[in-house]
Amino acid sequence: MTMTTEEKHARLQEIFREALDLPDLRLTEDFSVADCPAWDSVATVQIVLATEAAFNVRVPTEKVATLHRAGDLLALLP
Amino acid sequence: MSEPFFAEALARARARRAAQDAPGALRELRGGLEGALDYATTVAAARFLENTTGGTAPGGWPSRRVALIGADSVEFLRPVIRALAFRDGWWPEFYTAPFGVWRQEILGGQSALRMFQPEVTLVLRGWRSAELPEGGGAAGIESVVEAEEALMRRATEGLGLVLWPGFDFPGEETAVEVGRDKAYALRAALVEVNGRLRHELPPGVLWVDLAEAQALVGLTWEDARWWHSARQHPSAAASVTLVEAWLALLRARWGVARKVLVTDLDNTLWGGIVGEDGVEGVRVGPGSPTGEAHAAFQEYLLTLKERGVLLAVCSKNNPADAAEVFARRKMPLAREDFAAWRVNWEDKAENLRVLARQLNVGLDSFVFVDDNPVERARVREALPEVAVPELPADAAKFAAQLKHRRFFETLAVSAEDQQRHELYRTNQQRAELAAGAATVEDFLRGLDMVAEQEPVSEKNVARVEQLLARTNQWNLTTRRHGMGELAALRARPDVLLQVFRLRDRCGDNGLVGLWIVRAHLHGDWGIDTWLMSCRVIGRGLEDLMFNALVEMIRARGGRRLRGIYRATPKNRLVAALLPRLGFALESGHADAEEQLYVLDLEGVAPCPHFIRLTRGAETPA
Numbered sequence: 001m002t003m004t005t006e007e008k009h010a011r012l013q014e015i016f017r018e019a020l021d022l023p024d025l026r027l028t029e030d031f032s033v034a035d036c037p038a039w040d041s042v043a044t045v046q047i048v049l050a051t052e053a054a055f056n057v058r059v060p061t062e063k064v065a066t067l068h069r070a071g072d073l074l075a076l077l078p
Numbered sequence: 079m080s081e082p083f084f085a086e087a088l089a090r091a092r093a094r095r096a097a098q099d100a101p102g103a104l105r106e107l108r109g110g111l112e113g114a115l116d117y118a119t120t121v122a123a124a125r126f127l128e129n130t131t132g133g134t135a136p137g138g139w140p141s142r143r144v145a146l147i148g149a150d151s152v153e154f155l156r157p158v159i160r161a162l163a164f165r166d167g168w169w170p171e172f173y174t175a176p177f178g179v180w181r182q183e184i185l186g187g188q189s190a191l192r193m194f195q196p197e198v199t200l201v202l203r204g205w206r207s208a209e210l211p212e213g214g215g216a217a218g219i220e221s222v223v224e225a226e227e228a229l230m231r232r233a234t235e236g237l238g239l240v241l242w243p244g245f246d247f248p249g250e251e252t253a254v255e256v257g258r259d260k261a262y263a264l265r266a267a268l269v270e271v272n273g274r275l276r277h278e279l280p281p282g283v284l285w286v287d288l289a290e291a292q293a294l295v296g297l298t299w300e301d302a303r304w305w306h307s308a309r310q311h312p313s314a315a316a317s318v319t320l321v322e323a324w325l326a327l328l329r330a331r332w333g334v335a336r337k338v339l340v341t342d343l344d345n346t347l348w349g350g351i352v353g354e355d356g357v358e359g360v361r362v363g364p365g366s367p368t369g370e371a372h373a374a375f376q377e378y379l380l381t382l383k384e385r386g387v388l389l390a391v392c393s394k395n396n397p398a399d400a401a402e403v404f405a406r407r408k409m410p411l412a413r414e415d416f417a418a419w420r421v422n423w424e425d426k427a428e429n430l431r432v433l434a435r436q437l438n439v440g441l442d443s444f445v446f447v448d449d450n451p452v453e454r455a456r457v458r459e460a461l462p463e464v465a466v467p468e469l470p471a472d473a474a475k476f477a478a479q480l481k482h483r484r485f486f487e488t489l490a491v492s493a494e495d496q497q498r499h500e501l502y503r504t505n506q507q508r509a510e511l512a513a514g515a516a517t518v519e520d521f522l523r524g525l526d527m528v529a530e531q532e533p534v535s536e537k538n539v540a541r542v543e544q545l546l547a548r549t550n551q552w553n554l555t556t557r558r559h560g561m562g563e564l565a566a567l568r569a570r571p572d573v574l575l576q577v578f579r580l581r582d583r584c585g586d587n588g589l590v591g592l593w594i595v596r597a598h599l600h601g602d603w604g605i606d607t608w609l610m611s612c613r614v615i616g617r618g619l620e621d622l623m624f625n626a627l628v629e630m631i632r633a634r635g636g637r638r639l640r641g642i643y644r645a646t647p648k649n650r651l652v653a654a655l656l657p658r659l660g661f662a663l664e665s666g667h668a669d670a671e672e673q674l675y676v677l678d679l680e681g682v683a684p685c686p687h688f689i690r691l692t693r694g695a696e697t698p699a
Contacts, residue, residue, distance in 0.1 A: 021129050043125075045308070049314055060303075061303040
């Protein structure tokens with residue numbers, strides 16, 4: 001299954017909307033922890049797990065610890 | 079979202095919330111939580127909940143103070159507990175200890191944990207915190223057991239009900255890496271520690287079998303990434319299984335575990351539809367994979383029945399067709415395995431109401447199992463108190479789905495559990511006798527009832543604990559003493575604990591009554607607990623129990639007896655019991671939550687009843 005960039009972005013946006021309970025969020029690459037108080041460590045775990053399940057990827061430990069920006073995650077997608 | 083059933087419910091909940099319908103939004107969300115769940119779905123549910131309710135309990139929901147403490151990070155489990163407790167109908171107010179200080183929090187006199195005054199304390203720690211000395215050995219095991227026991231004992235003081243974890247096992251320490259002897263020794267040592275600890279639990283502590291949860295979750299129990307980045311153990315993938323185990327123990331302890339499984343027939347107990355495929359055409363048992371899967375599901379229901387869960391049928395079918403499948407097809411369940419049966423073409427919600435009346439239990443003790451999503455949705459909508467788990471399409475996975483939810487968790491299995499089904503069947507015979515008798519007295523006399531009285535002892539204490547945990551209706555004070563408290567009460571010379579069995583011409587009802595009374599000064603006695611199983615309500619056993627109580631405390635110099643009625647949503651049945659027996663109201667008024675009564679024992683005459691009493695050999699005069 002190959003996804004277009006737009007599809008990937010839409011899936012990831014949906015994951016962020018669920019995790020942060022922000023139904024109207026428009027996800028940009030620069031969306032970061034600083035923009036959103038709801039993005040805490042629990043949300044990070046959820047975002048990583050949901051992303052892994054949706055895209056069949058594995059986020060490495062180093063990225064898990066430093067994940068602060070949506071763009072960091074987008075860059076890891078196949 | 080990886081779980082479509084939940085994702086759809088969440089989308090509907092969002093739409094309701096956007097339309098300013100918060101109660102509707104919560105109802106949709108709760109329905110969604112009946113489906114398969116993982117960490118991501120429960121976290122989404124919790125966040126939605128907190129944003130919708132403003133972080134406080136929805137109106138009228140019971141809230142409980144829950145402390146969550148552990149050797150490692152436990153924060154990530156909070157949303158999972160929030161979501162699943164919401165599904166169970168309650169609202170935790172949390173305290174989470176920073177990780178690494180759990181021992182100090184338990185041991186300290188003025189710790190933040192103690193100031194919080196938890197009603198429930200959930201403790202989590204993994205194998206790394208066992209601190210077994212290199213090489214293990216008997217002395218190492220002894221030191222771990224002692225340290226754990228000291229912590230547990232201190233945890234019983236002021237931390238509410240404590241759920242203590244057994245040790246899980248190191249998943250990555252394989253024999254190949256560390257040497258077979260060393261890996262084996264480590265596991266064996268932890269097995270022994272677990273075995274020692276679980277048999278020495280102090281009062282107020284429940285054991286959480288972490289190793290069992292680990293086996294259920296499998297390889298994803300540990301995730302080194304989250305250990306290294308966030309000190310999380312076990313992994314987020316293990317969270318739902320772990321929290322289900324916690325909540326099941328709480329349900330068992332709070333007396334709200336489910337008791338009855340109501341099942342559909344077509345495509346649930348067997349493959350196919352008997353009305354279309356015919357009695358020989360439905361698939362069950364050897365011959366097809368589908369038939370094997372349905373037979374395996376029946377086997378699972380049979381084990382539930384043997385553990386004391388009542389089985390009932392609710393199916394849209396011609397009754398004769400359904401009966402014929404049981405008569406002609408070879409399969410694990412027989413017609414007689416069901417305590418009640420509704421096979422007709424009426425609405426299933428209405429049939430469930432009838433089943434609840436027939437079995438004399440609340441709808442909130444039902445689990446409804448049906449392969450048809452329309453029927454499930456209908457019952458969820460009409461009867462929110464019935465648990466309606468979402469079922470996978472594949473019958474081979476029905477049993478696993480139900481097991482994962484732990485609907486029927488018990489703290490101990492007693493002999494009565496195994497006979498419960500028989501008891502309900504004999505009740506039907508009694509109903510026929512009652513219908514044929516001219517008066518209630520004639521009926522009761524005709525039953526030839528014999529009661530047996532004995533003290534609480536090792537051989538009946540498991541059943542006693544269960545009665546305390548489960549009895550909701552005929553229960554004066556609803557005090558849920560556990561094993562530990564029972565042991566402490568039994569050790570006291572000023573406390574009497576007596577149980578009553580009742581049998582009659584239709585069969586043995588087993589151990590069905592209990593009172594616990596305590597002596598105070600100057601001939602004053604107080605009733606701590608007085609309860610009766612709902613299966614013997616209306617036979618006059620309470621009058622015999624009362625006579626026995628008066629006689630025993632008079633023999634010990636008792637002059638006055640005090641009793642409390644503590645009102646709960648379910649025990650209206652005994653609101654007028656004490657005044658009927660001649661007790662005078664001492665304080666509290668008729669609609670107060672607690673009413674105190676007193677009875678002057680001088681001149682109290684025995685209550686009439688139709689039961690012959692025999693005393694167990696161990697009863698002191």
